[in-house]
Amino acid sequence: MYDGNSVTTKLLTLLNVSATRVGKRKRFEDEFVPAEKLNKRKAISFSETTETNGTGNVVQETTVVKEQDVVETSKEVEDEEMNAEETISSSDGYEKHFGLNPSCLTESSRTAAESGSWSTTKDTAGKLGTVVVSVPSNSEASTSACAAKLDILDQLKTPFESRQSKQSKNQTTLQNDILSTLSTRKDLYLTSTPLTTKRPTREAIALHALNHVTKKRRRVLKNNERLTRAAKANPDAPPLEDVQDQGFTRPTVLLLLPFRSSAMDWFRAITSHTPSPTYQIENQSRFLSEYGLPEGVVDKLIAAEPGTYPPDHVDTFKGNVDDNFRVGIKMTRKTVKMFADFYGCDIIIASPLGLRRSIEKENNADYLSSIEMLIIDQMDSLTMQNWEHVRFVMSHMNKLPKESHDTDFSRIKPWYLDGHAAYLRQSILLSAYETAETRALYNKTLKNVEGKIRTEKSYAPIEVPAGVEPNFVHFDCTNPVDEPEKRFHHFTTQLLPSVLKSAVQSTNTIVFVPSSFDFIRVHNHFRKLSGVTFTVLSEYSTNQDISRARLSFFNGEKSFLLVSERFHFYKRYKLRGSRNIIFYGPPDHPQFFTEFLSFPFLDEGVEPSDVTCRVMFSKYDKFRLERIAGTQGAIELIKSV
Template sequence: MDDGNSVTTKLLTLLNVSATKIGKRKRAEDDFVPAEKLNKRKSISFAEPIQPKATSEKENIVLVEPPNEPTATTAEADEAEEIADLEVEEDTSASDGYEKHFGVNPSCLSESSRTAAESRSWTNSRERIGKLGSAIHSMPANSEASTSACTSEIDILDNLKTPFLARLSKQAKNQAELQNDLLSTMSTRKDLYITSTPLAIKRPTREAIALHALNHVIKKGRRVLKNNERLTRAAEADPDAPPPEDVQDQGFTRPTVLILLPFRSSALDWFRALTSHTPQPTYQIENQSRFLSEYGLPEGVVDKLVTAEPGTYPPDHVDTFKGNVDDNFRVGIKMTRKTVKMFANFYGCDIIMASPLGLRRSIEKEGNADYLTSIELLVVDQMDALTMQNWEHVKFVMNHMNKLPKESRDTDFSRIKPWYLDGHAPYLRQTILLSAYETVETRSLYNATLKNVAGKIRTEKHWPAVEVPEGIDQSFVHFDCVNPVDEPEKRFHHFTTQLLPSILKSAVQSSNTIIFIPSSFDFIRVHNYFRKQAGVTFTVLSEYSTPQDISRARQSFFTSKKAFLLVSERFHFYKRYKIRGIRNVIFYGPPDHPQYFTEFLSYPFIDEGVEPSDVTCRLLWSKYDRFRLERIVGTEAVDALLKDV
């Protein structure tokens, strides 16, 4: 937890920087022309899975411009028209999910809840959440938080209902129920970690989360608009009277939603999910051609993964690497009443889509991460792919989230919510994590970084055992380790002093042997060890291998010119080559992706005349490999495997 004195000192510094601005509020006339009546919003609730229904009315999505930056005359006119067009009474009661969690005085935010979250003291219970399945529900221990349920009524704004129902009518029943359960869970504003996202649910999951994000942006914008109108009316009624004091509705900067993604193609998928809820011609998408050009493939380029004969590449590989796989990007999205503006300035946008690498380079270049100070909704998608890139970039971004800004940036401090000024934003930010499977890194992020005092939810996956060809000689080799810090050293020691020497003594197993190494650090270490072994021929395939290196390595191994082939998991993640010439498979550690285990044990049978009895498999493991072992041997078997270690 941040020290109170430190937070106060930083805040006073900011206040001193903008001392000339603190004494005055931003008047509504600076941002829009007020109308006679400020109408309000209401929410809709779905107790059962949402069913599409016919409608003859055309509902427009209404989005507004929070006044964090000057707007053009046309924008002012749009906002004036916005007020005149609003016809729905706004629900400002405590039952409104956004106001309850992100309002001026969140009921779940207390000293006891913050202390529990900071000390990682949670009260856990196991519950079942519809199509999300079994989940671990964590609440701050001994806190005064009142929201204890995993689900709540869905508070989608009426203006978002029509396009959502139109999309829902095209979904299969299971997917519609999944989206309903997702929206119901996210409406609690608790953190959500979905630990298994099969290909079949990726699109409906993205669309549900995108709807939740848009709903968040709209609700914040409408609150700002309402308070702008109140300030204007108060000034018109009595120009000499002090302005109302209860108008805190903003953060330090405008962006409130951050979506972290591994590739530009992922951003394109999320762009489609977001715009599925903002249909044309109601909405105009500015800079759409530029976005599609920069985040898609160049014109005339054929995607070989998509056009390849079915079965050439596994479906998960095609889904991950289709399209533009550049991992250095960031784009701001600005939502207005009638437009979705791509490539908006970061300090004038509502939603940021970026890769961890792209954000890190931006932060290091600018020397601050002020545009991340007011993120209220964080989505991290394809965490399994992010672990195969550089997880340090993810940790870097998380360490710069929701800090006090280094510059005032014309902020009107009288409009900032009190918990932002107190440095409590991390305790209210809602984080949604999505991964195909769990890793130590993703679980650590969930356990150590997420401090939402409303609670957090982690789904559970019951893994079946993977299927491998029958008759293969498999041996799971265990080594003892009592401290995770010592695990890499213990693994290397057991491999070099016991497992590898026994293999080298065997005439059969000392040739046509592939060694699969999950960790890049372990790969470098084993590679250096092999270089020092006289009389042992080997070649390598890593994520840094050039096409020429790959061709030479595969050929020399297939023709038995090299007895051993060292392969990193990242190489297989990016390339997914089928390797010929394998008779013996050694897993230096269990692969993160369970399908890799099956694939490497199937590759020997690419060659003609190979029988299962000709193939051997050795897997080195410790008790700290539980996540990866569970996905290979199955949830039930892993408990028995670890029982006596």
């Protein structure tokens, strides 16, 4: 339980700190303006002007920053207040977790979450399969992966169920299982999201996010009404004490995505729950223009013959693949407003790069101080960009703000003032596969005291061309910190020298390197080798470089071709002329393994016996190894050394 005096002391301290800033005035507790407080804040407005090239990539971006009042129109407020009469139950899932006094937020649960002390059990969650449920040690949080009932407002649930009746039973069941899991308010990490389930999964999570925003808005409007009536009934009475219903700033939901095309997919998922004519979507044409392809540009991935590009590549890179963007969405009862300023919006959709540039430019991330729901989609793609941007954004989540932003401190929830928002934030992570980076984020960054849920998947061995036998080469390593050095040492002192001794294996050889840092080291090592001809394909190779490298390798002018995983992720070229493939480490994307082993057979007269394959691995490659050798196969490989 929170002590009123301690909360008041913290509130006054924040007020005084804010008042000492240049240009800031002190706001007193009795300075109450009913109804308008939620809807009016001094805000930093990001006005963007972008120029794009023929591929939809941004080549110039100008940001104009200005301070302005964010005020909803009187009609919007009237529309909201029509809905404020609805009764809000104290047993409501949102109220129990994000209300005034969350029962799960105790000193012991916070200490356990902070120290990484979790009690772990296994459960099943319908279509999500086997899941690992972790709750803070010695806490009373439920270890069930599913809620007793879906915690969705009728106004959102009824039309959603109507749309579900038109889709397959499997999709409907999956969506309901996801919503049931999310209704527990635990974090959710979906470690494997197949292409066929991406759309229904997005729609279910978007519904959960809209439900969260709507419930928060209802609570605020209900309290606005109570305060207005109390002020009219007795103007001299002290303010009500149980109306803390807000954070430091308005944004509640943050969506981190890799590309503008991803933002377009989530925009469609969100607006699928806000259909016209019930809702109006403001600035929709601008959004479609800036986040779609320029007029007249044909998407070569969509226009190509089926089978030209792998399905996962088409799904990832269709549309506008610019990775620098941010947009605010403001939700009212009848309006979805795109491009709302960050301090007046409810949902922020952004790329990690876009948010980082914004934060570094303004030296301010206050709009992330009150995020109650974090959604990170396509984490596998984010790891292929720059994972440091994700870590940077996470380091600024739920911090005490630097400025007051004209906030009514008497309305801030006590646990925000105590700096405990990170212990209640619900995080939802989605990835096509697991990596060490994504698991580390789940293990070390997510501290929801209600608990967290991670799906488990058992892999079968991946298919490779018949007759090709991959040779898994182990190297010893007992410390993950030393792993890059140990891998490089084994490659340069044992594996590569043995290859160079063979006249057959020292030509027509591809060296595939997953990590960009490792790729630079391997590239530099080949530069020092005398009498060895090689060429490279990296994510920084120009189209001219790529053509030259592919041709020289195919013609036999270069014996070795060094390929980075990021290059193949972005380009997905078919590479002819190979007979020997060396995997410096197992690829993150398992499909890449199959593709590289099939490249030799693009040439005429190649037999499986002509193809060799070596895969270097250590016990720290378990995630990547099991997607290739299968879960059981990976365990046996690691145990056998």
